[in-house]
Amino acid sequence: MVPGSFRFDRFVLDPGNRQLRRDDAPVELNARYLDALALLVREAGQLVSKDRFLDEVWSGVPVTDEALTQCIKTLRRQLGDDAARPRFIETVPKHGYRFIAPVNHGGGAPSRSGPAYPWRELLLTGGAGTLGAGVAGLLGGLFYGFAGASQPSGPATGAASVAILLLWLTLAAALMGGAGVSFGIAATGFAQRKQWQILGGAIGGLVVGGVVKLLGIDAFNLLLGRSPGDITGAGEGLLLGAAVGLGAWLASRFTGRTSLRRGMAVAGLAGGVAGIVIPLIGGRLMGGSLDLLARSLPNSRVRLDQVGALFGEREFGPVSQCVTGGLEGALFGACVVGAMILARRTLRASP
Numbered sequence: 406m407v408p409g410s411f412r413f414d415r416f417v418l419d420p421g422n423r424q425l426r427r428d429d430a431p432v433e434l435n436a437r438y439l440d441a442l443a444l445l446v447r448e449a450g451q452l453v454s455k456d457r458f459l460d461e462v463w464s465g466v467p468v469t470d471e472a473l474t475q476c477i478k479t480l481r482r483q484l485g486d487d488a489a490r491p492r493f494i495e496t497v498p499k500h501g502y503r504f505i506a507p508v509n510h511g512g513g514a515p516s517r518s519g520p521a522y523p524w525r526e527l528l529l530t531g532g533a534g535t536l537g538a539g540v541a542g543l544l545g546g547l548f549y550g551f552a553g554a555s556q557p558s559g560p561a562t563g564a565a566s567v568a569i570l571l572l573w574l575t576l577a578a579a580l581m582g583g584a585g586v587s588f589g590i591a592a593t594g595f596a597q598r599k600q601w602q603i604l605g606g607a608i609g610g611l612v613v614g615g616v617v618k619l620l621g622i623d624a625f626n627l628l629l630g631r632s633p634g635d636i637t638g639a640g641e642g643l644l645l646g647a648a649v650g651l652g653a654w655l656a657s658r659f660t661g662r663t664s665l666r667r668g669m670a671v672a673g674l675a676g677g678v679a680g681i682v683i684p685l686i687g688g689r690l691m692g693g694s695l696d697l698l699a700r701s702l703p704n705s706r707v708r709l710d711q712v713g714a715l716f717g718e719r720e721f722g723p724v725s726q727c728v729t730g731g732l733e734g735a736l737f738g739a740c741v742v743g744a745m746i747l748a749r750r751t752l753r754a755s756p
Contacts, residue, residue: 538583
């Protein structure tokens with residue numbers, strides 16, 4: 406059998422060569438219907454939602470439900486299937502369709518329930534989310550770097566050093582937090598329950614936040630004999646991770662796969678709300694931690710008072726913490742979930 410093709414019953418589907426054959430005789434299907442069948446067969450045993458058909462087969466072009474219904478009717482007719490007693494395509498009322506016949510994947514053993522959640526998907530989506538968090542950290546680091554370096558005191562060379570330091574601190578924190586949250590969300594794919602993404606994100610954020618805070622406090626105590634105190638830790642990681650997991654779940658639940666921008670917007674909104682709530686209940690995100698760190702160290706040149714001045718405060722006060730916290734959470738959530746959506750699309754597009 407041709408690599409990348411699928412065998413089920415008396416049929417061989419070769420998506421690469423755009424062919425469906427029955428007993429070596431070609432079966433006529435137009436391009437969209439062939440794509441729809443390929444999507445069903447690739448996801449054998451798994452529910453394929455209507456939104457996913459519209460996104461991956463019709464590429465987001467607005468069509469009525471009747472178009473999808475007609476597509477499934479044609480596929481069943483060409484496969485010799487019966488909707489009342491299906492052998493190939495099962496209808497899941499109000500949700501979508503499922504391919505239920507055993508499938509040989511490129512000559513492998515047949516499977517009725519579809520492939521197990523692959524480690525490749527865990528690594529790719531978790532890694533993509535981590536890189537997305539890095540993008541958020543880079544943007545946040547540039548903002549805090551310029552803000553910290555724009556203080557009126559100190560030489561230009563000192564200001565440049567402050568900017569670089571804040572950039573790297575923010576980037577490192579974002580990458581570590583992003584790794585915990587992203588892999589926590591990605592790992593829930595083994596359970597095949599998307600709502601568990603909330604729990605996965607929360608656990609990932611909790612673990613990484615706690616470990617980073619513990620190591621950070623120990624490092625400051627060893628180097629300087631004192632620690633800055635309540636910097637970002639497990640509690641903040643738990644709340645922000647849960648919010649990003651919620652955003653990832655809502656993005657798949659209510660936006661389907663029709664819009665990357667819509668999914669990022671949903672995740673950004675969830676992360677932004679968490680970022681505002683955290684300072685209100687006494688926590689700190691990156692901006693608050695940087696300000697606390699600067700004020701805890703003698704002779705520090707790092708100050709974020711310029712940010713506070715934007716909001717009518719004399720220093721980096723509660724209003725500044727809420728606003729920057731909301732922006733941090735929104736940027737973090739949108740970048741992490743957006744990167745994971747793109748990674749999953751890449752996986753599903755590959756044979």
